Amino acid sequence: MAVFTELSRADIDALLTDNELDALVDYTGVEEGTENTTYLVDGARARYVVSVFERWVEPQDIPFFVDLLTRLSDAGVPCPRPVAGRDGRAITSVAGRPALVTSFLPGRPVDDPAPEACRGCGRVLAHIHRVTEGMDSHRPNMLSLTDWYGLLDACGTRLDTIADGLHAELARALDRIAAAWPGDDLPRGVIHGDLFPDNLFFAGAGAATTAGPEADPAAHPTADDVSGVIDFFFAAHEVLAYDLAVSLASWAFDGRGRFEPARARAMVAGYGERRTLSPAEAAGLPVLTQGAALRFTLTRAYDWLNPKPDARIRPKDPLAMMPRLRLFLDQPRAIADACG
């Protein structure tokens, strides 16, 4: 459960009534998520999502998220829309904490995304990249390649308590990735930065986890069934193709962690439906996917080694991305072929 900051019924009631939004029916802390505190709030008229920012997000970043989510919503990207308070401006604090109140989105993520779902993911990413072209608000990426060195240092040899030799292996990987990083030559813009399967909702999805995929065709939604994209709190200015690399690293593997070229191909094809990937971007993807697998290993390891006391959270396995990192490093053709 990702609740770092406990909100009381009185806090939520004050949020709804002080802003003349709604009457409180019920509220609950959300199980999923690892970065921020999330509450679902049921009002008499609508359902809201309250995200209280805990880290990586500074209060001065909040206007960027408000602009971004408003712009994307206006352009038809099914993302959370900021909810305005009594003064007509987005609500950016709850119970004295930096926060954002947004609309609730329907649908569920898929656990084991088939190529059609991957195509939907690629399409949404490209849509985000197109719609944010020329956006005025700017947010630098706090987790860019140079920041990975800081994370590696902060974890230090304590990494070896997670797995023998992990520190040396990650240090080698980082040096190799940094030496080949194609970043400077590629188009930059606003990336989502964390479009893992749990952050994309599909209408009708979710049956796979309860009834088995064969029991309900909706367990395998199509790209047209995308109903929501959430968790923009890593969004920032970065190399656009790196965003695709993050999703390739997190979507293009089956339930047993085996690379699935068909998923990677479908994702790249879906991306191409909305934005043309240049030859230089396609050529950069093998190294960008190495970087993505490394970045999430480092942040997960950091969180593992530095748990927040009293937080209700399920930490993610820091070793889960390691086989992917090794595959991307050892067989760069795997990604290159999928993109060709």
Ligand SMILES: Nc1ncnc2c1ncn2[C@@H]1O[C@H](COP(=O)(O)OP(=O)(O)O)[C@@H](O)[C@H]1O
């Ligand atoms: N707009 C939304 N609509 C529906 N559910 C949401 C929405 N935003 C968040 N959630 C739920 O809350 C969970 C945690 O939100 P998320 O933004 O991913 O948290 P974190 O910032 O900690 O990663 C999500 O996995 C999802 O179940």
Ligand SMILES: N[C@@H](CCOP(=O)(O)O)C(=O)O
């Ligand atoms: N997606 C990242 C970290 C954030 O996870 P989320 O569940 O809070 O979106 C990871 O898997 O490490």
